[in-house]
Amino acid sequence: GQQLNQSPQSMFIQEGEDVSMNCTSSSIFNTWLWYKQDPGEGPVLLIALYKAGELTSNGRLTAQFGITRKDSFLNISASIPSDVGIYFCAGQLRFGNEKLTFGTGTRLTIIP
Amino acid sequence: EAEVAQSPRYKITEKSQAVAFWCDPISGHATLYWYRQILGQGPELLVQFQDESVVDDSQLPKDRFSAERLKGVDSTLKIQPAELGDSAMYLCASSPRGLATQYFGPGTRLTVL
Numbered sequence: 001g002q003q004l005n006q007s008p009q010s011m012f013i014q015e016g017e018d019v020s021m022n023c024t025s026s027s028i029f030n031t032w033l034w035y036k037q038d039p040g041e042g043p044v045l046l047i048a049l050y051k052a053g054e055l056t057s058n059g060r061l062t063a064q065f066g067i068t069r070k071d072s073f074l075n076i077s078a079s080i081p082s083d084v085g086i087y088f089c090a091g092q093l094r095f096g097n098e099k100l101t102f103g104t105g106t107r108l109t110i111i112p
Numbered sequence: 113e114a115e116v117a118q119s120p121r122y123k124i125t126e127k128s129q130a131v132a133f134w135c136d137p138i139s140g141h142a143t144l145y146w147y148r149q150i151l152g153q154g155p156e157l158l159v160q161f162q163d164e165s166v167v168d169d170s171q172l173p174k175d176r177f178s179a180e181r182l183k184g185v186d187s188t189l190k191i192q193p194a195e196l197g198d199s200a201m202y203l204c205a206s207s208p209r210g211l212a213t214q215y216f217g218p219g220t221r222l223t224v225l
Contacts, residue, residue, distance in 0.1 A: 031212045042116075042203050042216035043155070088154050092212035098143050099168060100212060102154030 004089055006103035014111050019076040021106045023089030031092035032072040033100065034063050038085045046087075047074070076108075084110050114138040116217035118204050124223045130192035133220045137186070137206030143167075145214060146179055146189050147203040155203055161187060162209075194224045 004025045013019060023032070031050055035043035047058050049065035049072060056063055060077045072089055089103040117136040125131050137144045143162055147155035158177065160168040164184040172179065176195070181187040191198055201221050205214040 033213065035216075040219075040221065042118075042205075042219045045213065045215060048213050090154075090214075096210075098207055098210070098212045098214070099157060099160060100214060102156075105152075105154055 004091060004101055004103035006087075006089055006106050008106060009104070010107040010109065012109045012111055013079055015079060015081060017079050019079055019083070019108060020073065021075075021087060022071060022073045023091075023103045024071045025091065025101075026070065027091075027093060028069040029072075029091035029093060029101075030069075030095050032063070032065050033090040033092075034061075034072070034074050035088045035090065036085050037088060037105075043088055079108075079110060081110055084108055116204055116206055116215055118217035118220055120220055121218060122221045122223075124225065125194050126225050127196055128193040130190065131194050131222065132191075133189045133202050133204075133222075135187045135189070135204030135217060137204070138215055140208070141206035141215075142184075142209035143207045144181055144187050145205040145207075146187070147205065149201040149203055149219070151200075158189070191222075194222075196224050198222060199224045 004023050006023050033048050034046045037043040047063040052069045053067050054065040062075045064073045086105045086107050088105050090100040119134050145160050146158045149155045158172045159179045161181045179189045201219045203219045205216045207214045
């Protein structure tokens with residue numbers, strides 16, 4: 001099935017660094033969601049975005065709904081060890097259909 | 113905090129055997145989804161229910177997979193017979209009626225030997 005393009009595919013950072021990742025598509029999306037998944041667990045919802053240009057924060061996490069509605073961005077400030085995991089973006093293509101299209105994931109690793 | 117429940121968490125079976133997974137969505141959520149996730153990839157939708165009705169099962173391999181949500185609450189996903197290629201994480205999610213904001217359960221890790 002169709003998947004969104006996430007970038008970068010993986011990141012290796014030191015504790016305390018800021019992190020940026022994005023998700024892009026050739027299609028317009030009506031809703032963007034960001035999830036974090038730990039090994040062996042289900043994805044956990046981090047942030048939901050519903051309007052173009054919307055900027056939403058959840059603690060050290062900030063996400064933005066791109067103005068073109070074809071992309072979204074997630075930033076993590078001052079990374080800590082528990083931020084390690086895989087981050088997925090997901091988008092809703094059409095109102096009235098709750099089906100989500102998922103990104104390919106960004107794997108975040110913190111170097112000691 | 114309300115959560116999506118899934119069982120079992122892990123299942124090991126031999127090929128050609130039947131397996132079944134159970135999901136209990138967040139109370140009041142009308143929409144329930146079953147996903148399959150291959151290691152290193154994003155979840156892929158198998159089937160979507162609205163209440164007790166199937167909304168989308170276009171990606172469900174219907175020759176061996178079946179899903180039901182008889183009373184519009186909990187749901188069961190069955191594979192019969194299991195094949196080696198079915199080894200994956202099976203995730204259940206639910207969302208409130210009309211919203212795409214989906215909440216996932218912890219998943220069932222299936223290994224087919």
